[in-house]
Amino acid sequence: MxxxxxxxxxxxxxxxxxxxxxxxxxxxxxxxxxxxxxxxxxxxxxxxxxxxxxxxxxxxxxxxxxxxxxxxxxxxxxxxxxxxxxxxxxxxxxxxxxxxxxxxxxxxxxxxxxxxxxxxxxxxxxxxxxxxxxxxxxxxxxxxxMEPCAVGIHASGRTDVKGKNVIVTGAGTIGNLVAQAVKGRGAKKVLITDVSDLRLEKARECGLENTANTAKESFEDAVKRVFGDEGFQCAFEVSGVQKCITDLVANIEKGSDIVIVAVFSKNPEVNLAVLDEHEIRLIGSMMYLHEDYLLADGMLADGRLNxxxxxxxxxxxxxxxxxxxxxxxxxxxxxxxxxxxxxxx
Known part of the structure; x- marks a missing residue:
């Protein structure tokens, strides 16, 4: 062979x-x-x-x-x-x-x-x-x-998203699947951001209706447009871009969680003073467990993941x-x- x-x-x-x-x-x-x-x-x-x-x-x-x-x-x-x-x-x-x-x-x-x-x-x-x-x-x-689906499912389970407004920064394959998994776990509203119109169009084709191109609309304006005065209580960083982690730390509701899914080519700077004073938790996410694969199979089979x-x-x-x-x-x-x-x- x-x-x-x-x-x-x-x-x-x-x-x-x-x-x-x-x-x-x-x-x-x-x-x-x-x-x-x-x-x-x-x-x-x-x-x-x-x-x-x-x-x-x-x-x-x-x-x-x-x-x-x-x-x-x-x-x-x-x-x-x-x-x-x-x-x-x-x-x-x-x-x-x-x-x-x-x-x-x-x-x-x-x-x-x-x-x-x-x-x-x-x-x-x-x-x-x-x-x-x-x-x-x-x-x-x-x-x-199914493997990237399992990555998204594992990441989406690293914090409780049910009933919360959620932002996913980065609309590549993994970001898309994180957002779909978050939606499937009962998030109230999900906004996915990127600077690529193609990736955002793919997100909408997959059923993620709230998107924002942050090269054309400011992060703050997108948050206001989608969530109004409620803001967002959970975030997933899947872009590996410094500006995205900076925006998330600066704008997320106090006492909230940010899950880091992306691999950064250069270690990002994080405002630890804000992280401390706002009691924000940064949570890592690494690959998946066997049960994440099993859930991925089920969610693909019944159409919850597209x-x-x-x-x-x-x-x-x-x-x-x-x-x-x-x-x-x-x-x-x-x-x-x-x-x-x-x-x-």
């Missing part, structure tokens, strides 16, 4: 490697046929040599929709023919966070596609404890977006380099780029 590896920044090469076979599965393992792979922002950082925790060469791919081909004799969670995906987290199971039910912040966490080999090949093996059996009516493309408008470009498996070129050269036209392996063996 063909395997795609990032040999060094800006260079993906293809190799012929033996395909895993059903006869070689361990009792708890599952053989998957990969159909679709999503490209995310962290993948782009790897491609550009900007990810701090990657050693080259690396096999990318951690967002995927797959079909179960074969299972080990002890596997009960899925059976051949099921649609599935799997968490890409490799954890130790022994450190304090793992023992306390928070393996997403395992002290020895490795993530497939970054510190461990990813799924950029037609066949891939995963253990049962990370598998997610997906609703059969979901497409492989929708399933490939991911179809997010896919803006599609490329064949051997067009991986072209996919990254497209992202680099057409940033304002890209949301979720999808790699199609369905014709690849």
């Amino acid at each position: 063909i395997q795609a590896r990032v040999i060094k920044p800006h260079d993906i090469e293809f190799f012929e490697v033996p395909a895993p076979e059903a006869k070689d599965l361990k009792d708890n393992e599952i053989l998957l046929r990969i159909h679709k792979i999503g490209v995310c922002g962290s993948d782009i950082h790897v491609m550009h040599g900007q990810h701090p925790f990657v050693t080259y060469p690396v096999i990318q791919g951690h967002e995927y929709g797959a079909e179960v081909v074969a299972v080990g004799k002890d596997v009960t969670a899925v059976r051949p023919g099921d649609k599935a995906t799997a968490r890409p987290q490799l954890v130790c199971g022994e450190c304090g966070p793992c023992r306390n039910g928070r393996p997403n912040v395992c002290e020895k966490l490795r993530v497939q596609g970054f510190q461990a080999p990813g799924c950029a090949q037609p066949y891939f093996v995963v253990p049962e404890d990370r598998i997610i059996r997906c609703a059969p009516h979901l497409s492989y493309e929708q399933i490939a977006i 991911v179809d408008p997010l896919v803006t470009q599609r490329f064949g498996f051997k067009e991986y380099n072209e996919a990254y070129d497209c992202i680099d050269n057409h940033r304002e036209e890209c949301m979720k780029v999808m790699i199609d392996l369905e014709a690849t063996e």
